[in-house]
Amino acid sequence: SAVISQKPSRDICQRGTSLTIQCQVDSQVTMMFWYRQQPGQSLTLIATANQGSEATYESGFVIDKFPISRPNLTFSTLTVSNMSPEDSSIYLCSGGGDFYGYTFGSGTRLTVV
Amino acid sequence: AQTVTQSQPEMSVQEAETVTLSCTYDTSENNYYLFWYKQPPSRQMILVIRQEAYKQQNATENRFSVNFQKAAKSFSLKISDSQLGDTAMYFCAFMKTYNNNDMRFGAGTRLTVKP
Numbered sequence: 173s174a175v176i177s178q179k180p181s182r183d184i185c186q187r188g189t190s191l192t193i194q195c196q197v198d199s200q201v202t203m204m205f206w207y208r209q210q211p212g213q214s215l216t217l218i219a220t221a222n223q224g225s226e227a228t229y230e231s232g233f234v235i236d237k238f239p240i241s242r243p244n245l246t247f248s249t250l251t252v253s254n255m256s257p258e259d260s261s262i263y264l265c266s267g268g269g270d271f272y273g274y275t276f277g278s279g280t281r282l283t284v285v
Numbered sequence: 286a287q288t289v290t291q292s293q294p295e296m297s298v299q300e301a302e303t304v305t306l307s308c309t310y311d312t313s314e315n316n317y318y319l320f321w322y323k324q325p326p327s328r329q330m331i332l333v334i335r336q337e338a339y340k341q342q343n344a345t346e347n348r349f350s351v352n353f354q355k356a357a358k359s360f361s362l363k364i365s366d367s368q369l370g371d372t373a374m375y376f377c378a379f380m381k382t383y384n385n386n387d388m389r390f391g392a393g394t395r396l397t398v399k400p
Contacts, residue, residue, distance in 0.1 A: 173332075205387055214376060215390045262328060266388070273320050273380070274388055276330035 174199045174268045178277025185255055185284050192251045193280045195265035200245035204267040205274070206238070215264065221248050255284045287312045287379050291391035298367045299399050305352075306362045306394045308377030314338075318380045319353065319360045320388070325373040333375070336360065367398045 175198045185191050195204065203222060207215040219227040219240055227240040241249045248267075252259050260283050266274040288311045298304035310319070321333040336344045336353050344351050348368075352361045364371055377391040 203386060212395075214392045217387055217389070220387055264328075264330065266330075273318070273322075273332045273335050273378075275332075279328040281328070 173273075174201055174275045176265060176267060176275050176277040178265055178280060180280055181278060182281040183283070185282065187256050187284055189255055190251055190253045191255065191282060192249050193263055193265070194249050195247070195267070195277050197246045197267050197275075201267035202245070204242060204248045204265060206240065206248075206250045207264045207266065209262040209264060209279070211262070218250070218263075252282065255282075257284045260284045287314070287317075287381070287389050289377050289379050289389055289391035291377055291394050293394045294392070295395045295397070297397040297399055298364075300367055300369060302367055303363060303365045304367055304396065306364075306375050306377075306396065308360045308362070308391055310358050310360065310377070310379050310391075312358070312379065314381055316382045318382060319351075320378040320380070321349070321351070321360075321362045322376045322378060322390075323371075323373045324376065324393075325370075330376075334362065364396075369398050369400060372396060372398045 177196045206218040209215045217230050218233045219229045221227045221240050221242040223242045223245050239251045263280045265277045268274045290309045317338045319336045323331045323333050334344050334346045334349050348365045350363045374393045374395050376393045378388045380388045
C-alpha cells in the first residue's frame with residue numbers, strides 16, 4: 173500500500189494567516205482526501221481531490237477557506253486560509269483506495285492563536 | 286448517505302483478555318467495503334482489518350477478527366489476547382465500491398488495555 177508523507181507535523185499560527193499542508197505519496201493514487209479531526213473526535217471529510225480537476229467539497233467546507241491543489245497523482249496540498257481559533261484541529265490526508273483501504277498521512281496538528 | 290455508528294465511546298480490557306468493539310452502519314448499497322482503523326496517540330491511522338460486503342466469511346488478521354452481519358448491518362471487531370500496544374482509538378469505516386470511494390468514519394471507541 174502507498175506511503176504518505178505529510179508536513180508540517182504541527183504548527184502554531186496567528187489568526188488571520190494561512191497555512192499550507194503538503195502530502196507526498198510514494199506511488200500514484202487516483203483519489204486523495206483531506207480530513208479534519210477535532211481532538212478526541214472522529215474524522216470529518218473536507219474534500220476529495222482528483223488530479224486535473226477541481227476538488228469536491230463536503231457540506232460546510234468551501235474552497236475559499238480550504239483551497240486544495242492536486243497537480244499530479246503523487247502530491248496534494250490543503251491550505252487553511254484566514255485562520256481563526258476555531259480552525260485549530262488535526263488535518264489528515266489520505267490516498268489509495270479500493271479494497272485495500274486508504275493510507276493516511278501522519279497528520280498536522282494546527283493551533284491558531 | 287451512509288452513516289456509521291459506534292455506540293461505545295470508551296472501553297477497557299485486561300491484558301490477555303478478549304474485547305469486542307461494536308459498529309453498525311446504514312446504507313442502501315449492496316456492494317461496499319468495511320474497515321477498522323486504529324489510531325494510537327501518535328495520530329497515525331493504521332488499518333487493522335477489512336471486509337468486502339459480498340464475502341460472507343468473516344475477515345481475520347492474527348488476533349483481530351470481525352463479525353460481519355450484512356442483514357443486520359453490523360460489523361464488530363474482536364481483539365483476542367489483548368496487548369498493551371492495542372491501547373488506541375478504534376474507528377469503524379465504510380466505503381462504497383464506486384464513485385468517489387470516500388471513506389466515512391464512526392465516532393470512535395477509545396480502548397484501554399490494562400496491565
